[in-house]
Amino acid sequence: MLSSEGPTTSDSLQSIIKTVDEQKLKLHFQKQIQHWKGNQENPTIEDDRTEKLDVRGLLLANPKNMEAELKFHKELFSKLKFNFLEQTTKEMFLKRVLAVPTTWTSPQEIAETDQRIKNMKIHLKAFKRETEAAHETLSSLVDQVCNEHEELLKGRNRAAELLEKMGPLNAEIAEILSNFDPEKKTLSELMEMNEQLREPVQTLQTRLETLETQLSSTLSANETHLHDIAQLESAYTDLSTKIAEAKQAVQLRDPRLDGHLVWCQSWTAKLMELSGIVRVEAVNIDELVVEFSPNLVSGSGIAAVLDMQIREVVEGANKMMVEAKLANVKLDISDIVQMANNNHMSHYAGSKSSSQRSTATTSPMHIISLIVQETRTRLTTYFLRLKEKEQLETKEPCLHICWDIEAGLVEVGISSGQIVQVKLDMDYPKHYSCMQVVSVEGCDGQEVGWTVEDIQNKIELERIGTITGLIEALSG
Structure with missing residues (x-):
């Protein structure tokens, strides 16, 4: 806050304000008088708080215009009175403001005041939290008391009802006792x-x-x-x-039919044996289980079970589809099932006559046979991988080898101190093109002698088709 500069400054300000107000009031009256007289030199002069009053047409030499002139003077007087009261109020406000002595406030006092305000706010927040907690406690107590009061009222009502019922019972007991034989x-x-x-x-x-x-x-x-x-x-x-x-x-x-049936059964059994199928069981009309022999590859020892379910799909007409999955083996055959169903759909779409379409719809045996054949082929390659992995781990225990059968990724170490990672296709080991070299790294910071391109070119030139052959070629 600013301090007062003494009586000289206050008196000078008051005198300046008084002079300005007098000049403003004088100018205001001059404007009003000129406006009332109808100043032709400046006819547009008007006060910012009064509206323009055009009474030149009223000031005629006619007694009837006296009332209009009187009305004009009343309005003019009321507006002049309003301006005078406003100006007087301003002067009183300024005089009171200038009369109040001003004092200096030090920064330390301001900081202390701010600190007190902060402390008071902190105390106020704490008090507010305590008040809210107390309010919640009181609210819960009030609810509890209200509930207990309601229970008491219910108990009192029940007691009153029991008393009302006990009256007739007491009367009956008294009557029985009085009439007791x-x-x-x-x-x-x-x-x-x-x-x-x-x-x-x-x-x-x-x-x-x-x-x-x-x-x-x-x-x-x-x-x-x-x-x-x-x-x-x-x-x-x-x-x-x-x-x-x-x-x-x-x-x-025909008596010869029995012989034909026996021959068909033996032929079917031999065909299943050659296909590597041990058992075919129809669980119900829509489910078929095919168990493959564990001796598809000698030494595998794993029997895979193919669970197939036949369902109908309505897309313009009823068409049969097959869902199949393998058990006991972590082998995905979804692509085989999709391929078989797609072939079945194309066969159904290509059937022109209704009889052919009904046959394709109600007879899904060609889908099942295709799935069984492709699954057996994939199982054979799968068991060949298992057998090769077991042979490598048994014959060369000191050789670093890490083979993920499901992912088809092999990591082997060769005698030159290098680790080669190879990605295998699902058809491995049918052809040498089923192996794709991924990376070559040196052991313990050793330099890499072979590159990915060198090993891949060696596989293609020498037609190396197995991981065993690759290890022998790189270690020789």
Whole structure:
């Protein structure tokens, strides 16, 4: 804050303000008088707080214009009075402001005041938190008290109801006692007998409820059995009819048919054996399980199980599709299944006649045979990889080899102190092009003698088709 500069400055300011106000008031009255007289030199002069009053047409030599002139003077006087009051209020405000003595405030006091304000704000926040916590506590207490009060009111109402019910009971007891016959048993004996019989009666009621429950469950089970018996009877009738038809067909068939059937069974068994299939089981009408022999490659010892499910897909017409997955082996055959289904769809789309389409739709055997054939081929290559890995680990235990069968990535160390990483295709080891060299690194900071391009060119030139052959070629 600024301090006062003494009485001289205050008096000079007051005198300047008074002079300016007098000049402004004088100019204001001059403007009003000129406006009222109708100054032709400056007809547009008007006060910023009064609207322009054009009374030149009213000041005519006519007695009827007296009322208009009187109205004009009243309006002019009211506006002049407003300006005077406003100016007086401004002067009083300025005089009071100048009359208040000003004092200097040091920066230290300002800092202390700010610190006190901060401390007060901190205390205020803490007090606010305490107040809110107390408010929550009081609110919970109020809710608890209200709940207890409601429970008390309910208990009082129940007690009042019990008292109302006890009145007639007391009257009945009094009447019974007054009419009590001494020849009969006393009331106490009757009450004791009632207590003795209460537990047997409760036991009998519980047993009765249990028997009713058992009876209802027995009735429902009986209804279920009757329904099952009816279904079995209908199935038995159908089977009897089919057996009779089969017997009739057996009596009428050609005797040479049995020999043909035996030959077909033996041929099918031999074909399955050559295909490496041990068992084919139809779980239901839509599910088929094919178990491959663990001896697809000697020494593999793993039997893969192919689980296939047949489902219908509605896309304009019913078409059969097959879903298949392998068990006991971490081998993905989704591409084989997709390929077989796509071939089936193209075959279905290429069938022009309705009979061909129905055959393609209702007979998915060519899909199943294709999946089985491709899966057997992939299993053979898979078991060949396993066998080669086991042979490498057994014959050369000191050789660094890390083979991820599922990912198809092999890392081997050669005698020159280098580690070679090779990526194998899913068809490995059919052809030398199934191996792709990924990287070559030196062991323990040694220099790399072979490069990726050198090893890849060596594989292609010498037609190296196996990891064993690659190790022998690089170590020789």
